[in-house]
Amino acid sequence: YSTLFRSFAPKILVTDVTMPGLDVAELCDQFRTATQGQRTGIVLVSARSDAELQDCLHATGADDFVPKCAGTSAVVNRVLALSKDISG
Numbered sequence: 001y002s003t004l005f006r007s008f009a010p011k012i013l014v015t016d017v018t019m020p021g022l023d024v025a026e027l028c029d030q031f032r033t034a035t036q037g038q039r040t041g042i043v044l045v046s047a048r049s050d051a052e053l054q055d056c057l058h059a060t061g062a063d064d065f066v067p068k069c070a071g072t073s074a075v076v077n078r079v080l081a082l083s084k085d086i087s088g
Contacts (some may be wrong), residue, residue, distance in 0.1 A: 001027060004035035011086060012079055017046035017056055028060040043081040045075060 005013075014032045017024050028042050042062040048054055052063040065084055066075050 001033070002034045003023045005031050009035065009038070010041065011039070012082055014043045014045060014075065014079060017044050017048060017053070024056065025060045028062055032061060032072045039086040043078050043082060043084050044074070 013028070014022060015027060019027075024044065031040070031042060041064070042060070043069060044053060044056060044060065044062045044065040046056070046065070047068045048056070050067060053067065057065050058063070064078050067080050
């Protein structure tokens with residue numbers, strides 16, 4: 001994934017916490033390493049409880065999380081807010 005992150009240079013990564021064969025903490029680490037020096041953000045999405053997501057947020061270094069039950073509009077709103085924050 002590091003190569004993809006370097007090639008596309010995304011400003012925000014939105015990812016599910018639970019993915020088969022992929023550790024979200026490692027993915028977040030690869031994203032931060034590949035985009036080092038750039039203002040970026042990570043939003044986690046999951047069906048897990050808010051408490052579990054809060055723990056995962058700290059473990060991964062992500063910027064925010066959205067429970068899946070909050071819906072697509074909540075994800076869009078968090079991405080827009082984070083985009084404004086990283087744009088300065």
